[in-house]
Amino acid sequence: MLKTNGRSLASEISFMPISLQQKNQHLLWRAGFGPEISSAFEFNSMKTSDLWRKLQTDSSAQPQMIRVTDESSGVLGNLAKKKLDGENLQLTKEERKKIGEGFRENLKEMNRLWLSEMINSKAQLREKISLFWHGHFACRLVNSNFQQDLLHIIRTNALGNFGDLLKAVSKSPAMIQFLNNQQNKKLHPNENFAREVMELFTLGRGNYTEEDVKEAARAFTGWGFDFNGQFVFRKFQHDNGMKTVLGRTGNFNGDDVLNILLDQPQTALFISKKIYRFFVNEKINERNLNEIADVFRSSGYSIEALLDAIFSSTWFYAEENFGSQIKSPVQLIAGIRRSLPMQLENENVQLLIQKLLGQVLFFPPNVAGWPGGRSWIDSSTLMFRMQLPLIIASREVFQVQPKSDDDLNMGQAEDRSVPRANRPLRRDAKADIQWDKMISFFEKTQRENLLQEISKFCIQSLHPPGSSVIERYTDSSSRESFIKSAVINFMSTPEYQLC
Amino acid sequence: MLLKRKEFLRLGSLASTSLLMPKFLKAFEHAEAVPPRNKVLVVIQFSGGNDGLNTVIPVTNDIYYQQRPKIGVAKSEASLLTTDVGLHPALGKLKSLYSDGSLSILNSVGYPNPDRSHFRSMDIWQTASNSNDYLTSGWIGRYLDAQCKACDKPTQALELDDVLSLALKGEQQSGLAFKDPRRLYGSSSERYFRALSAEHHTANDEAVDYLYKTMSETISSAEYIFRQSKAHASTANYPDTTLGKDLKTIASLIFSDINTRIYYVSLGSFDTHVNQNAQQSRLFTEFSDAIESFTSDLKKNNRFDDVLIMSFSEFGRRVAQNASNGTDHGTANNMFFIGGGLKRKGLLNEMPDLSDLSEGDLKHKIDFKSVYATVLKKWLKVDDRLVLGQQYNYLDFI
Numbered sequence: 064m065l066k067t068n069g070r071s072l073a074s075e076i077s078f079m080p081i082s083l084q085q086k087n088q089h090l091l092w093r094a095g096f097g098p099e100i101s102s103a104f105e106f107n108s109m110k111t112s113d114l115w116r117k118l119q120t121d122s123s124a125q126p127q128m129i130r131v132t133d134e135s136s137g138v139l140g141n142l143a144k145k146k147l148d149g150e151n152l153q154l155t156k157e158e159r160k161k162i163g164e165g166f167r168e169n170l171k172e173m174n175r176l177w178l179s180e181m182i183n184s185k186a187q188l189r190e191k192i193s194l195f196w197h198g199h200f201a202c203r204l205v206n207s208n209f210q211q212d213l214l215h216i217i218r219t220n221a222l223g224n225f226g227d228l229l230k231a232v233s234k235s236p237a238m239i240q241f242l243n244n245q246q247n248k249k250l251h252p253n254e255n256f257a258r259e260v261m262e263l264f265t266l267g268r269g270n271y272t273e274e275d276v277k278e279a280a281r282a283f284t285g286w287g288f289d290f291n292g293q294f295v296f297r298k299f300q301h302d303n304g305m306k307t308v309l310g311r312t313g314n315f316n317g318d319d320v321l322n323i324l325l326d327q328p329q330t331a332l333f334i335s336k337k338i339y340r341f342f343v344n345e346k347i348n349e350r351n352l353n354e355i356a357d358v359f360r361s362s363g364y365s366i367e368a369l370l371d372a373i374f375s376s377t378w379f380y381a382e383e384n385f386g387s388q389i390k391s392p393v394q395l396i397a398g399i400r401r402s403l404p405m406q407l408e409n410e411n412v413q414l415l416i417q418k419l420l421g422q423v424l425f426f427p428p429n430v431a432g433w434p435g436g437r438s439w440i441d442s443s444t445l446m447f448r449m450q451l452p453l454i455i456a457s458r459e460v461f462q463v464q465p466k467s468d469d470d471l472n473m474g475q476a477e478d479r480s481v482p483r484a485n486r487p488l489r490r491d492a493k494a495d496i497q498w499d500k501m502i503s504f505f506e507k508t509q510r511e512n513l514l515q516e517i518s519k520f521c522i523q524s525l526h527p528p529g530s531s532v533i534e535r536y537t538d539s540s541s542r543e544s545f546i547k548s549a550v551i552n553f554m555s556t557p558e559y560q561l562c
Numbered sequence: 563m564l565l566k567r568k569e570f571l572r573l574g575s576l577a578s579t580s581l582l583m584p585k586f587l588k589a590f591e592h593a594e595a596v597p598p599r600n601k602v603l604v605v606i607q608f609s610g611g612n613d614g615l616n617t618v619i620p621v622t623n624d625i626y627y628q629q630r631p632k633i634g635v636a637k638s639e640a641s642l643l644t645t646d647v648g649l650h651p652a653l654g655k656l657k658s659l660y661s662d663g664s665l666s667i668l669n670s671v672g673y674p675n676p677d678r679s680h681f682r683s684m685d686i687w688q689t690a691s692n693s694n695d696y697l698t699s700g701w702i703g704r705y706l707d708a709q710c711k712a713c714d715k716p717t718q719a720l721e722l723d724d725v726l727s728l729a730l731k732g733e734q735q736s737g738l739a740f741k742d743p744r745r746l747y748g749s750s751s752e753r754y755f756r757a758l759s760a761e762h763h764t765a766n767d768e769a770v771d772y773l774y775k776t777m778s779e780t781i782s783s784a785e786y787i788f789r790q791s792k793a794h795a796s797t798a799n800y801p802d803t804t805l806g807k808d809l810k811t812i813a814s815l816i817f818s819d820i821n822t823r824i825y826y827v828s829l830g831s832f833d834t835h836v837n838q839n840a841q842q843s844r845l846f847t848e849f850s851d852a853i854e855s856f857t858s859d860l861k862k863n864n865r866f867d868d869v870l871i872m873s874f875s876e877f878g879r880r881v882a883q884n885a886s887n888g889t890d891h892g893t894a895n896n897m898f899f900i901g902g903g904l905k906r907k908g909l910l911n912e913m914p915d916l917s918d919l920s921e922g923d924l925k926h927k928i929d930f931k932s933v934y935a936t937v938l939k940k941w942l943k944v945d946d947r948l949v950l951g952q953q954y955n956y957l958d959f960i
Binding site for chain 1: 740767
């Protein structure tokens with residue numbers, strides 16, 4: 064291997080070759096949510112290519128829909144019926160409040176259920192790529208019925224064909240509502256969806272003109288949804304005139320425009336680039352990128368083929384891609400729970416953690432999704448990340464409080480006149496950690512190698528924390544305490560934020 | 563199984579005092595020289611969309627009273643600034659600031675194509691973006707990027723909160739958030755974290771080094787802030803409210819020689835869809851009581867001329883009241899500027915025109931980015947174009 068810059072040389076001199084375990088864990092962290100302690104022994108010794116095949120197979124079945132019991136849809140259903148019966152539809156204040164509360168509860172429940180899939184499901188690859196699409200087709204919407212449908216579209220199409228996914232998402236009530244296509248009518252075009260579908264979902268900025276946006280918006284006129292949350296094409300609202308989009312002219316409808324967007328090689332490149340940044344490295348290697356974009360394009364937008372091109376490549380396992388990524392908050396939480404199986408007394412504490420760390424499922428900051436990378440890290444989030452394993456392991460209560468969300472509170476924010484101490488805040492992170500699997504995972508490890516092996520299991524960075532510090536703060540009164548405290552200490556390092 | 567914190571963070575027998583005084587702390591022995599009369603900006607965010615029309619009230623406007631039969635504030639109740647304009651009764655304490663020329667009010671501030679989602683509109687204000695752009699850094703964060711290339715600690719912009727707002731996140735540099743200097747110091751000064759930080763040698767690994775840099779800056783800043791907050795702690799009486807405590811902390815830091823230029827603090831929720839008057843009165847009482855203590859503390863310590871307080875909210879509210887004696891999300895709004903260094907005082911522009919609305923909402927006359935440009939250029943003395951990406955018109959109140 065020929066390397067000329069000093070950095071690579073230095074790291075090759077000072078570091079051991081990457082072991083099979085590290086390689087497999089690298090795959091598990093990127094193509095999923097990290098190694099699971101109960102299967103770690105088996106997975107660590109597999110050939111990496113076999114492990115990748117296994118991940119694919121484990122994700123091949125169609126997922127069960129994440130469905131929450133739904134008070135609010137009952138209310139909505141009654142209202143829809145009233146509407147069909149010709150009644151004047153005005154929500155009363157009570158009905159609105161009830162629907163809003165139901166939606167909020169549902170979103171919490173969906174968050175918990177989906178997170179639980181990420182932690183426990185064998186379909187790691189599917190849930191991971193779904194999390195990517197959840198940020199790509201970002202939709203910040205309180206209507207939990209719409210969110211539930213959109214998530215199902217994403218999870219079922221996550222490894223399928225990008226064109227199918229794009230079309231299904233574009234016709235989902237969630238996206239139609241979020242990007243105002245319900246208001247996109249022949250005489251009053253609304254350009255919001257047409258703009259974002261080009262800027263964020265397919266081409267990226269600079270690859271279309273304002274004129275393309277205007278013309279495409281006309282093609283999407285009439286796309287809407289009905290009272291039952293079903294897509295409808297309202298033909299009287301549709302503009303039947305000729306449109307010119309990206310150099311092609313015709314009496315296009317919405318599907319035609321999506322097909323035109325899919326015909327652009329730029330779309331394959333744009334999606335591949337975003338996937339590369341999410342799964343491989345924030346820093347783009349142009350040669351690798353072009354390689355996977357070619358595969359994506361020539362496969363007719365097969366998402367699984369694109370991922371296969373990444374995880375079967377040799378460059379994915381190059382040193383520069385190890386520990387180069389800052390875990391997203393959701394990945395951090397799921398990763399901790401996969402390594403340390405635990406019963407949380409208060410499952411909703413995970414929402415609080417997401418909030419404090421800046422990533423709440425179903426609440427992306429805007430249609431552009433979570434920016435990721437270094438934006439996850441500031442003084443507060445880093446220190447909280449490092450305290451988190453300890454807080455969980457020692458069953459403490461969070462001393463920090465997230466900002467309130469006025470879109471969610473809908474004018475019913477907590478009354479500040481009530482003294483803070485009396486407010487019903489559940490910030491306790493009481494958890495029962497099942498340590499037995501972790502203890503037995505290191506059963507055969509010699510005492511003198513123990514710290515090193517724990518480090519290897521916990522830390523993906525090729526520059527792990529110095530063992531002398533960890534050792535000094537680790538409880539060596541018994542083998543068991545040593546393992547427990549060393550694991551928690553490794554998880555409480557800057558390096559653990561990386562994978 | 564329950565494990566105690568100390569079982570994890572056992573103080574190892576090898577830990578000596580030298581390890582507890584890491585290298586980076588030495589940097590503060592030669593703290594950067596802070597210019598005397600350091601100009602400071604205090605941003606107060608009214609979260610939730612404050613109703614501007616019941617804040618600065620057009621007390622002789624018939625349309626106002628027609629549109630707000632239940633929640634309109636009568637002229638006799640308002641704290642009158644002029645014959646036509648009054649403040650909300652709970653803001654009465656601001657009137658003396660108005661009278662002595664240290665309060666100005668800017669009406670009709672907003673942006674084109676306003677968004678009525680709290681979150682989105684707050685992002686637009688905090689990132690200083692257009693309503694169809696999605697920026698991932700805030701205007702104060704980009705101020706740090708422009709200003710703070712060589713800063714060894716992120717204390718130039720501080721937020722009084724547990725979570726850092728997008729406004730204070732830059733591309734390279736970010737501000738620092740804390741609720742209480744003592745707690746910040748306590749939580750970041752775990753011996754374990756200090757030891758990790760002190761014994762870390764550059765790994766020549768960008769990701770690792772970046773995280774260690776952030777960690778050690780946080781630890782050292784926490785200590786710096788804590789020390790500074792005690793060095794010249796304010797002795798004045800402040801109301802026992804969250805904002806009162808926050809402004810007292812800010813005053814103590816201003817009296818020290820910390821290098822902070824911007825403080826950021828929030829008050830809310832102003833999302834008054836229901837029974838607006840009670841909620842707004844309560845928040846304005848908290849605001850004006852705290853401001854009264856803060857401004858008199860600054861005056862007593864001869865620093866009032868060096869401090870500019872600026873309030874904003876993500877949007878105003880609709881002109882007409884709703885059916886629940888509240889108001890729904892609207893658009894343009896007013897901003898307060900308070901300080902001893904104002905060049906133009908009082909009402910800076912005309913009151914909003916209630917006969918010229920856009921679908922029931924006020925039309926904005928001044929882009930909020932012009933306000934930022936003015937504050938950046940004239941108060942913080944930085945090239946505003948570096949922060950805002952383009953040139954906006956300057957205003958003349960400072």
